[in-house]
Amino acid sequence: MTEDHKVDATLRALLADVLGLGDERAAALTEDSGLFGELPEFDSMAVATVLTEMEDRLGILIDDDDVDGEIFETYGNLLRFAERKVQG
Numbered sequence: 001m002t003e004d005h006k007v008d009a010t011l012r013a014l015l016a017d018v019l020g021l022g023d024e025r026a027a028a029l030t031e032d033s034g035l036f037g038e039l040p041e042f043d044s045m046a047v048a049t050v051l052t053e054m055e056d057r058l059g060i061l062i063d064d065d066d067v068d069g070e071i072f073e074t075y076g077n078l079l080r081f082a083e084r085k086v087q088g
Contacts, residue, residue: 003086007083014050014053015029015050018049018050018053019041019050020041021041030075031074031076031079032076033074034074036073042072051067058085061085
């Protein structure tokens with residue numbers, strides 16, 4: 001399994017757990033799937049939890065300066081952000 005695939009699988013599992021999406025809905029997310037403002041489960045409270053879980057599950061540190069609204073617009077944006085953080 002490639003590092004990018006691990007990040008994708010981890011991120012999908014994380015969203016399934018944190019947002020209560022279930023595995024099927026998380027697996028169905030595409031590059032263009034909207035997150036914040038599109039998924040009712042993905043509200044401002046969920047953002048902090050998602051970031052904390054990303055740090056824990058991916059072994060990364062996310063600074064406040066790293067975070068902007070664009071990251072949460074689509075699944076693809078969130079995935080690319082996570083992959084960049086993992087790669088250092």
